[in-house]
Amino acid sequence: MNETLLVQNIHSYYGKSHILFGVDFSVKKGETFCLMGRNGAGKTTTFKSIVMLVPPKEGKVIFNGKEINGLKPYHAARLGIGLVPEDRRIFGDLSVKDNLLLGTSSGRHGYWNLEQIYTYFPILLDYQDKQAGTMSGGEQQMLTIARTLMGNPEILLLDEPTEGLSPVMVKVLKDLVLKIKEMGTTILLSEQNIKFCMAVADRVVIIDKGHIVYEADAETFRQDDDVKKKYLAV
Secondary structure (H helix, E strand, O other): OOEEEEEEEEEEEEOOEEEEEEEEEEEEOOOEEEEEOOOOOOHHHHHHHHOOOOOOOEEEEEEOOEEOOOOOHHHHHHHOEEEEOOOOOOOOOOEHHHHHHOOOOOOOOOOOOHHHHHHHOHHHHHOOOOEHHHOOHHHHHHHHHHHHHOOOOOEEEEEOOOOOOOHHHHHHHHHHHHHHHHOOOEEEEEEOOHHHHHHHOOEEEEEEOOEEEEEEEHHHHHOOHHHHHHHHOO
16 A cells, blocks of 8 residues: 555534535655645644544544544554644653653554664753753754654654744754655655745645645646745745
8 A cells, every 4th residue: 555644535623613624635655745835724733633633523534544533642643643743742841851751652663762862863862851841942843853753653744843943943854854754754744834845845735724725746836836826925
């Protein structure tokens, strides 16, 4: 099976507010797939629907050939879906090391452990005994990604990872995402930063007002200025 993740015609709500309208796309094994759109377009809701934090009321989410609708979010994590949330959600009063250890997932084993994390994220080794809440925004973003990798996910969902980061940290993050991709991890990325997306993505979809309005390979999207202007205000 070539697809790691299938999102099929999902409709999701916050209370009575209809947010996603028939969102439909697939992510192939080993690729980096970028979901783009303006603020409020439905990117974060799509991610929350995939991991069942906001379970779709219609449609299906299929991971490795298995429908996961109705599962609890922690079950999705144990299956191998790792979410790096937009708001990071670190435990500020705990040490960096303790935050990392909280990322381990019952029953999942693989490449990522503390030793490998410290190899790829040397700053986290330097800060392992430091309270996580005292780190800068960029450092906290690295910690959040590393904590998710500690669960050895098969697919990594990165929700707006460059938001609020300095240009230097965006470059660090770009290099890190490319390294993770080289290791064979499937990546689903939510972004507004077109340059960042183009540097890492294989394919792109655009969501607008809860609808998927565009899908193309990254090179086709790179050359489509009309689409960028219409949906991304570029």
